[in-house]
Amino acid sequence: MGQTNASVQQVSEVVAGVDGKVSAISSWKTETNASGKKVATGIIQGSDGTVGEILLSADRVAIINGLNGPEASLFVFQDGQLFLNSALINQAFIQSLVVGMTLRSQAVNAQGLPLIEINLASGSFTVRGQDANGSTLLNNGGLYVYDANGIERTAVGRLT
Known part of the structure; x- marks a missing residue:
């Protein structure tokens, strides 16, 4: 020993x-x-x-909270990486971004759907726009235009 x-x-x-x-x-x-x-x-x-x-x-730096129940890591810095359970960032300049699953806008349309949604695991994307005259939908299936009553007026792409 x-x-x-x-x-x-x-x-x-x-x-x-x-x-x-x-x-x-x-x-x-x-x-x-x-x-x-x-x-x-x-x-x-x-x-x-x-x-x-x-x-x-230190090899690992963490801020923890154990006052109101089980100990929880608020953030951990280890091996050159910062782990956060949740973050609210007012403004960020990011040189490189690696996203694992889905990237969504906080803003939603009248139906409650995100205006922009990119599913990186499946390679699909959706962009929605809406005003008083109707809405537009662009996704990996095509481009679709709807009037104010939700009736499809134009479809370009896969028409299935």
């Missing part, structure tokens, strides 16, 4: 220099070593008078 040990270190430091520079830092580090495998975590918070930051170092 290899050597085992564990440690916890806490450091707090405040500096106020005669040159007017200030900084405050507090850090907490845990470390274990079991049979040659070293695992460490760290939390550092600090401010240097221009920026305040909190840094986390």
